[in-house]
Amino acid sequence: MSPVPTAAHDSDDVRAAAAGDRQAFQRLYVLHVSRVYGTLHRLAGYDHARAEDLTQDAFIRAWQKLPGFRHESAFGTWLYRLAVNVALMDIRARSADPVRVIDEEHLPEFGETPFCAAEREELEQAIGQLPPRARAVLVLHDIEGWRHEDIGDELGMAVGTSKAQLHRARGLLRKALGERS
Amino acid sequence: MNEFEWRRHLRALRQPRTPGRDLWPAIEAALDDTVVARESATSTATAIRVRPPGRQRWLLRASLAASLVLACGVGWHMLRAPTDKTYTAATSTWKPADPRLAGAAIELDAARIELELAIQQAPDSAALQRLLHRTERQQTQLRHLADQSPAAS
Numbered sequence: 105m106s107p108v109p110t111a112a113h114d115s116d117d118v119r120a121a122a123a124g125d126r127q128a129f130q131r132l133y134v135l136h137v138s139r140v141y142g143t144l145h146r147l148a149g150y151d152h153a154r155a156e157d158l159t160q161d162a163f164i165r166a167w168q169k170l171p172g173f174r175h176e177s178a179f180g181t182w183l184y185r186l187a188v189n190v191a192l193m194d195i196r197a198r199s200a201d202p203v204r205v206i207d208e209e210h211l212p213e214f215g216e217t218p219f220c221a222a223e224r225e226e227l228e229q230a231i232g233q234l235p236p237r238a239r240a241v242l243v244l245h246d247i248e249g250w251r252h253e254d255i256g257d258e259l260g261m262a263v264g265t266s267k268a269q270l271h272r273a274r275g276l277l278r279k280a281l282g283e284r285s
Numbered sequence: 286m287n288e289f290e291w292r293r294h295l296r297a298l299r300q301p302r303t304p305g306r307d308l309w310p311a312i313e314a315a316l317d318d319t320v321v322a323r324e325s326a327t328s329t330a331t332a333i334r335v336r337p338p339g340r341q342r343w344l345l346r347a348s349l350a351a352s353l354v355l356a357c358g359v360g361w362h363m364l365r366a367p368t369d370k371t372y373t374a375a376t377s378t379w380k381p382a383d384p385r386l387a388g389a390a391i392e393l394d395a396a397r398i399e400l401e402l403a404i405q406q407a408p409d410s411a412a413l414q415r416l417l418h419r420t421e422r423q424q425t426q427l428r429h430l431a432d433q434s435p436a437a438s
Contacts, residue, residue, distance in 0.1 A: 138301035
């Protein structure tokens, strides 16, 4: 998986923020919020309000956990993993809610629109319609570049289940975009 | 579309995105509520590091004094216990008749003495005062128990 790009000079701000310096933490926020929000926006199915809530939660949790940050990885990588974890916890919590889960039959058809001609927004809309766990696997694997082993660890599922979810998600996505897979 | 094109389209979605509104004010407001959670998440060493120097000093002194008194007390007890049967009477002002409660009385009395010594080192310590009050309450409870004990009658 690819880490969040991080400034080479943010380590001073990380140390200051860990010691309670809010201005340093705000600088870290400004530096990393776009990447964090972008990832959470995708995992939240392109739901702006939810992505904003998750982003806030991620930064608040980062503030809480910063004193324990060991500098074994880049701060951006650490923050990125923490943010993804916040989103996955949200997905796990919501997966018990049957209203949020959409079956294959309820996916909207987009007619015969070929995938290559699909607009970016159309693709994002189709991803947003996927069931939460399938969407999480697709986003993490096909967009974020995670391995199935890591996805399985984070989502609490076997590697085979992660692969099956990805296969399902791709099929649903192609169907939603009107392409026969 | 082949697999390569599929991946290319999806990877193209991996881009930073700016939130529609500034999230910092809400985050900053929430940071006030997270001070306690943050301190609990911090290791003990870090927690001590962020305390004001004065508080850190008296805590260190009090804990050092308490440890010293405890070590001296244990050592003295180990040396004297086999030969000096009056140790309990010398250190404790009260000894219940029930032998099952006598041990607890000795422990509580020793704890009270240690706490009083520690408070001499750190008279402003609310935590030590609370511990002393609790110990005294336990001594009172023990007296009640001793009064109700069959050995007392």
